[in-house]
Amino acid sequence: MAITIKQLHPLFCAEIGRVDTGEPMDDATFAEIQAAFEEHSVLVFHDQTLDDEKQIAFSRRFGPLETAGKANPAAGTHFARQSNLDIRTGTVIPPEDRRMVYQKGNYLWHSDSSFKAVPSLCSLLSARVVPPEGGNTEFASMRAAYDALPDDRKRKLEGLVAEHSLVYSRETVSTEALTPEMKAELPGAWQAMVRVNPVNGRKAVYAGAHASHVIGSPRQEGRALIQWLNDFATQPRFCYSHAWLDGDLVIWDNRATLHRATAYDTVRHKRLMQRTTVGGDLPTVKQPERYELAEE
Numbered sequence: 001m002a003i004t005i006k007q008l009h010p011l012f013c014a015e016i017g018r019v020d021t022g023e024p025m026d027d028a029t030f031a032e033i034q035a036a037f038e039e040h041s042v043l044v045f046h047d048q049t050l051d052d053e054k055q056i057a058f059s060r061r062f063g064p065l066e067t068a069g070k071a072n073p074a075a076g077t078h079f080a081r082q083s084n085l086d087i088r089t090g091t092v093i094p095p096e097d098r099r100m101v102y103q104k105g106n107y108l109w110h111s112d113s114s115f116k117a118v119p120s121l122c123s124l125l126s127a128r129v130v131p132p133e134g135g136n137t138e139f140a141s142m143r144a145a146y147d148a149l150p151d152d153r154k155r156k157l158e159g160l161v162a163e164h165s166l167v168y169s170r171e172t173v174s175t176e177a178l179t180p181e182m183k184a185e186l187p188g189a190w191q192a193m194v195r196v197n198p199v200n201g202r203k204a205v206y207a208g209a210h211a212s213h214v215i216g217s218p219r220q221e222g223r224a225l226i227q228w229l230n231d232f233a234t235q236p237r238f239c240y241s242h243a244w245l246d247g248d249l250v251i252w253d254n255r256a257t258l259h260r261a262t263a264y265d266t267v268r269h270k271r272l273m274q275r276t277t278v279g280g281d282l283p284t285v286k287q288p289e290r291y292e293l294a295e296e
């Protein structure tokens, strides 16, 4: 039986029905999901039966998975854990704890792993414990934003390269978010500012909170351009807000969207989301010699 596809926003995002990603899936069904992913950028699945093992198995069908870095509580695994619950005790982490301060960086519009030399293809976020209110994840279509740019702006972006850094973006939130050991494994990366989808040729702006400055431009000038692009791309007309239900899985294309977390009451409510991240295949531009290519 074929999957169903229901558009959730006039420009992107679709709800996929009649499939459980926690169950074994034939190649024809996965090919339909992959085609929907290339077309709609964000896919929403309800009532999924994923556990950690099944999520890894399904995610791997998109490609090899990234491994969480030292900054995440699930470091060394294939999961980036988004939660206010201590990974060992299951109790609520106090808001002033570094682990919660670190997660505040997720309130900024970003593309996962854009600070890596080979940035990610997509992320899969599975809702395991959902708070009764708040905690939506919002998505912005960088393809729709690109299409709406004035022609002269499109021309100016061609060939531009930005430096992306997790240290930069986290330090705009707090200088306490990362330890020196965490910073040491985060050299940053260079990225094209326009990305082209290899299947359908659609172009997308590639920026977000990790983008620090533009190579070859004065730092403040490049930063102002990035800020302008981020503000332009995240206008409400390009955005979809996902209100999570238990059992939801959302997959998003990090090449063509930005996303951000939104607040919830982290003292009164529990939230646990498990993210797997599928690695990309190539750098978007040649990297400067001082960066090591990530092996993840």
Ligand SMILES: [Fe+2]
Binding pocket: 106, 110, 111, 112, 259
């Ligand atoms: Fe993220």
